[in-house]
Amino acid sequence: MGDVPPKILRPHRDDVLLAVASVLAGVLLWSLGVHSTGDRHFFPAWAALVPLLVIGPMELLRRTAPRLTLAVGTAAVIADQFTVGNLGTVLVFTDLMYAAVVYGRPAMARRLPVSTGLVTVVVTVVAVAWLRTPQSLMIGVLTGIVCFGPALTGATLRNHREAAEAARLRAAQTALLAEMDRTQAVAAERARMARELHDLVAGHLSAIALHSTAALSIDSPATSREALGVIRENSVQGLAEMRRLIGLLREAGAGQDAAPVPSLDGLAALLGRARANGAASGLDFVLDDARPPGPPLPAPVELAAYRIVQESVTNALKHAAAGPVAVRLAREDGLLTVAVDSPYGDRPGPRVPGSGAGLTGMRERTELLGGTFTAGPAGPLWQVRAALPAEEKAVRE
Structure with a gap:
């Protein structure tokens, strides 16, 4: 008993009912004298x-x-042909043949329709050749x-089930791919918004931090007034940039044209x-700006180049020593x-700590x-170099 698979020990409820009903129906037909082979029998x-x-x-x-x-079942239905015959045995065999195709292995399911078709043709030909009567065709029909x-x-049923399962799997796969695309799109949009927010605000906040630190560390009314002026200017500009970004997001969400x-x-x-x-x-x-006259740059390239320069300038304000900061375009x-x-x-004076997000954003944009x-x-220099495709076709590809 330990070697028998558990599923064989627990047959399906419908199969139990079918087995009981088949045996009882066969016994009832036998008791009523309903036989399938007539006088062609060799046993009681x-x-x-x-x-x-x-x-x-x-x-x-x-x-x-x-x-x-x-x-x-095949052996039983053949043996039944040597008795008076029981219609219940034949009906049970037809169900077992059907179940073998539906629940059997794919190879068996493919072979059985072909093999039973050939058996039907052979039985029909042999019956007609042997008996030579029109009624002999009924033997082939019954077979x-x-x-x-x-x-x-x-x-036919198995093919429909397999087609339905394949369609279900394709639908599930399509839904999974769509969800993955949506997740990736959301992640990409969040990364883009993070880069934009960082590039818009980081420069102004860095200037505010530098000058507020200078005002706190240098006890001079003139220096404090100048620092407060710069702080105010950068605060106003930063607020304007934030409003522009919020407006851009709202307009894009409403389906309106994007802001410049x-x-x-x-x-x-x-x-x-x-x-x-x-x-x-x-x-x-x-x-x-050493760019020669020529066709305009693609908009994504213009924006990326501007943001790279903007972030580089912000980093220079936070970290660079005194001296010239050279920006060159070609x-x-x-x-x-x-x-x-x-x-x-x-360099002397206050400095603003960095997080490295600016370099990451520039690299991602490129x-x-x-x-x-x-x-x-x-x-003695900190160098930033970016090479961007300057043609529309290359950007699209």
């Missing part, structure tokens, strides 16, 4: 109950052991009804503000190159467009 009438009692319990295993039940019909019905995004034409104003904020630290900002061989060189080393990005010290 009670012998017809033996194949019935053998094949009936096979209904309990029709789902779990279809190969076994079909083999036993087809008993074996080929149930096999074909089971194959910064472009390289605004670099002069950006460096002008940085020059005013960094004057107290001995920083000067210089722009060298366009050649289908690439827009952005280069920012700032003095690298210790890689999203298929460009290259490097940043790090090179002698």
Whole structure:
């Protein structure tokens, strides 16, 4: 008993009812004298109950052991032909044939309709050739009804079930892929918003932190007044930038046209503000735009280049030593190159700690467009280099 699979020990409830009903119906037909073979018998009438009692319990295993039940059922229905015959035995065999196709292995399910069809044809031909009467065709018809019909019905049902299961799996896979796309889209949008928020606010907050620290550390009314003026200016500008970003998000959510995004034409104003904020630290900002006349840059490239310069300037305000900060733009061989060189080393006065998010954001912006990005010290300078595709086709690809 320990080697028998648990599922065979617990047959399906419907199979139990089917087995009991089949045996009782066969016994009832036998008691009423309803036989299927007429006078073609070699044993007493009670012998017809033996194949019935053998094949009936096979209904309990029709789902779990279809190969076994079909083999036993075939032997029982052949033996039944040598008795007075029991219609219940034949009906049970048709159900076992059907179940073997529906619940059996795929190979068996494919073979049974073909093999039973061939058996039907062979029986029909042999019967006609042997008996040579029109009634002999009925033997082939009955054979087809008993074996080929149930096999074909089971194959049709199994194909429908497999098609429905495949459709369900495809629908589940499609839903999973859609959910993954949605999750990735949300993550990408959050990362984009984080970069925009950092680039918009970090410069102003850095200037506020620097000048407020200077005002606290230097006991001079003139210095405090100048620092408060810079703090106020950056606060107002930062608030304006935040309002613009919030408005942009609201308009995009409402399906309206997006607000204008910064472009390289605004670099002069950006460096002008940085020059005013960094004057107290001995920083000067210089722009060298070496781009030749040509077609306009794609909007994503314009925005990425502007943000890279903006973040580089912010980092210079927070960390650079006194000296010139050089910003250079060039366009050649289908690439827009952005280069920012700032003095690298210790400097007197207040400094603002960094988190590294700015470098991460610049790298992400560059890689999203298929460009290259490097940043790090090179002698007395801190160098930022970004190469972005300058053609619309390359950006789309």
